[in-house]
Amino acid sequence: PFAAQILESKSYQGIAKTRYVNDKQITDHYAIIPTGQGLGALKSVSATAAKVYEIIVRRFLSIFYPPAVYQKVSLVSIMKGERFFASFRVLTEEGYLKVSQFSFSRKKEDVPANAENRNEEKDGAQEDVKCDAAFLKILQGLKKGTPLVNEGLEIKEGETSPPKRYNSGTMILTMENAGQFIEDDELRAQIKGSGIGTSATRAEILKKLVSIQYLDLNKKTQIITPTQMGEMIYDVVSDSIRPLLNPALTASWEKGLTMVADGTITSQEYMKKLTDFVGRRTNIVKQLNNQQILYRQFEENSKYYTKQPSRAAAGKKPEAKEA
Template sequence: MSKALFITEKPSVAAEFAKALKINGRKSDGFIESDKAVVTWCVGHLVTMSYPEKYDIKLKKWSLNTLPFLPKSYKYEVIEGVKKQFNIVKSQLLREDIDRIYVCTDSGREGEYIYRLVDEMAGCPDKQKRRVWIDSQTEAEIIRGVKEAKDLSAYDNLSEAAYLRAKEDYLMGINFSRLLSLVYGKTVSTYLGKSYIVIAVGRVMSCVLGMVVQREREVREFTVTPFYRIIGSFNVSEDCNYDGEWKAVEGSKYFESPILYNEGGFKTQEDAENLIGELRDSSIDNNVLVENISKKKENKNAPLLFNLAEMQNECSKKFKINPEQTLSLIQALYEKKMLTYPRTDARVLSTAISKEIDQNIKKLMKLNGNTEINNIAKNIIEKKWYSGIAKTKYVDDSKVTDHYAIIPTGEGLQNYSSLKEMEKKVYNLVLRRFLAIFYPPAVYNKVSVITKINKERFFTSDKVCVELGYLEVLKPDNESNDRESTNMKFLSLLKKGQTVTLKELVVKEGKTSPPKRFTTGSIIIAMENAGKLIEDEELREHIKGSGIGTSATRSGILTKLEKIEYIKSNNKTQVVMPTLLGEIIFDVVKNSIPTLLNPELTASWEKGLTMVTQSEIPGDIYMDKLENYIVKNTDRVLQLNNGLRLKSKFDMASEFY
C-alpha cells in the first residue's frame, strides 16, 4: 500500500505533525512510521554550497589571479555533521511505497531552500510533491495546511529566489573577502600588530557595519550648540497660572530672522534678553491678551500588531535582551503552539484570519493564572468589539506576504504557568498588543492657547486622557490615568479676547543633542527601513519598503558581526558600538567597494529577490546583474593604490581606542 511522506525542519515539529495527523506508528531512528504515513525531519540545513576547492583544488589557495570566482554551475554537498540524518531523509524520499511527499519545512524562503537542496541531492525523485504552508503549529492549522497543500511547483519562484540569495551571499563573501584580504590584509594586520587578518565582507553584514561605524562617527563629530528659549508665566487669577513658550511665527518682529537658532529660540542669550526687555516695555500694566483658544477631542488608536522587527526592538527597550534572544523566545512560544509564525514582516491580519479571530479571543478567556487577561478577553467577546475588525487598519491583505502578524493562537495555554520568566514577559507583550486592537481608541481632551504680547505670541498646549480605551490593555508607563489635570482646568476657563496678567518672562537655555547610538533593537528597525532609524511607529509602517536582510536573518547578522569582533553591544543597555577592528574594516571597504556600505543599494538587492519571488523579473536577469557587479568591483579594487591613504584613516580611528 502506498504511503505519504511528511518532511519537517526539526524533530520537535515532526512530533507535532505526527500527533496532529494521528500517525501513531513506531518511532525509528530518524523517522516515525504508521501503516499510512511516514514523518521524517531535517535538522535545519542538511546541505550547503561547496567551497571553491571542490571545483578545482588550485582554488584552495587564495590568489588574485583566480578572482573573480563565478562558477557556471554550482556544487552542493551534505554537511558533514548531519550526514546520517540526510541519508535517512533521502532513503525515505526514494522508497518505492511512498508516492506523495508533503514538504512541511518552515513556511518561508529559508525553509523552502532547506527542502529543495535535500530534494536535489536525493536526485529529485519523481513523485507527487505538495507544499504545506502554515501560520502556527496548532493541530487545526497543521490539518488545514495539509488539506490545502498546493503543488510544490507553486513555490518554484520562492525557491529560485532562495537559491539566488544563497549564491549572492556566497559570491560576494568569497570574492570580496578574498580580494580585500589579499590586497589590504597585510596593511591591516601590520597596523594592528597581528600575524594575519582576514577581511570578512558580506552583502548585508558590511552594510550593517557601515551603519554602526557611521553613527559612531556622527556622535564623535557632533558639536553641542546652545540656544535660548523664552518662557512666559501668565496669571489668570490669584491661584491660577499657566506657562507659554515664545515662537517667532509669522507676524513676529523676529520671523525668519538670522539671529534665531530656530523659531523657538535665539542663538545668543543677549538677543533673548533684549526681546524680554522689549516685551516688558510694551505690556501696559502687565496686561496681555488671550488671542486664541481651541479645544478639541483627539482619538488615538492602538498601535499595529507586532512583526518580528518591532518585537525585537520592543524587547531590546523593555527587557534589555538582544534580537537573537528575542527570536529564540518567540520561536519557543511558536513551538509550544502559543504564538503564530515569528519570522514575519507583516503587522496586520489577513481578511481570512480576521473572520475567525473571535475563536482566538474566546480561548484566551480561559488563560489560567491571569485574571486580568481573562476579563479583557471576556469584555471583547461580550461587547462584540471583534465584529468590525476587518474594516480597520489592522486587516490588510496587501500588507501580508508569507504570513500575517505575530498573535496568540489561544492554544498551548496549559504551558503558560510553566513558562520561564522571560518567555512569559514576551508572551504577555504579544498578548496585550493583540487584545488592544479590539478596544476603543483612547480619547484625549486637548487645549491650545495663544497669548499675545504686542506682536509676539506665546504658545501653550495641554492634553489629558479622558477615556482610556485601549490603554486599559496596554498600560504604558508614560500615560497618566488622571481624568483631568489642574492645568487643563485653568486653561479650560480661558476665553478668547480675555486679558491675563504677565507674571514673569525668563530665558531657558537648551542644547542640541547628538544622534543616538543604535541599540540592538533600533538597528533592527533601521535595517527594516533601509538604514533609516525612524522613531515614529506609524510613520515607519507607511514608508516601509524593502529592507536590509529579512526578518529571518537580521539578528543573525548582528550576532556574526559581534562574533568576528567588528562590533560590540552592552548587555545592560543594548547599545551597539564598533570596535577598532570594525572601524578599520569599514575604512577598507569604504575606500575600495563603497557601494557595499549603501543601505539603499543593499535593500535594492533584497527588493530584487522579492521581485523574482513575485515573477516580476526572471532569475537570470538578477544573476547577470550580480555577476556584473562582482566583476566591475573586482577590477576597480585591482586598479586602486590607496594603502597610504588608508593608514591615515586608521590613525584617525585609533585615537578613540
C-alpha cells in the same frame, strides 16, 4: 478583567471581518498567541517571563477595543507684540489605551528629574495629556481675542545631548527602517517594506557581526560599539566600494527584484546588471593601490583601541625576558 469585559460587551463579534493586520507587511510567521492554557503556572515563572507574557496578552486584547481618540489643541498668545505658541494633544477617549498600560510601567512622577524630556525622545512630538474633561472644556471655551492672565515668565536653559549609542533593539529597528536615510523618494518607498534583511534574519545578522568580532556587544547594557577590526573593514569598503555603505544601493536592487516580479524586466536583465556592477567595481578595486591610505587610517584608529595600563601596572618596571 479586560477579557471579561470583551465577552460581556461581545466586542469579539465580527472581529474576523476587521483589518487589524496588514497582510502586505507580513514577511514571516508569527506564532505567539495567548491561549489561556497553563495560566495557573504564571506565578511560577521568572519576573521577566511574566512581563513578556503580559505584553503579549495586552497587545492581543487591544484589537477588541475601539481606537483612542485625541483632540489636537494649538494656542497662540500675544504679549507686547510677541507671539507665544503652545500645542499638545488631549486624549478624549481612551479606547484600547486602557488595556495597553503595563502593570510594571514606571509612572511619570517616578522618573528621575535628570531624565530626558519625553518630547525629546519623540523627536519633537507633542506630549499627550490624559483625558481631563475640565481642562478640555476650558480650552474649548477659548475664542480669538480672549484675554488670558499671565502669572509669570521664565527662560528654560538646557543643553543638547549627543545621539544615543545603538543597542541590539534600536539597531534592528534601524535596519528595518533603513529607508529613512535615503533622500530619493522613489527608492525610499521601495525599501520601506523590506529594509536591510528581514524580520527573521536581522537578529542573526547582528549576532554574526558580534561573533566574528566586527561589533562588540555589552551583555549587560546591550550597547553596540565597533571593534578595531570592524572599523578597519568599514574603512576598506568606504575607500574601495563606497556605494556598499549606502542603503540606496540595497533599495535600487530591491526595486530591480520588484520589476522582475512585475514582469517589467526579465531575470536575465537583472542578473546582467548585477554582474556588470560586481565586475566593474572589482576591476576598480584592483587598480586602486590605496594601501598607504588604509594604513594611515589604521594607525589613526589604533589609538582609540589601545588599552591604557593601570596605575599599578604603570609603576612597575618591565620584567626581563629571554629573546
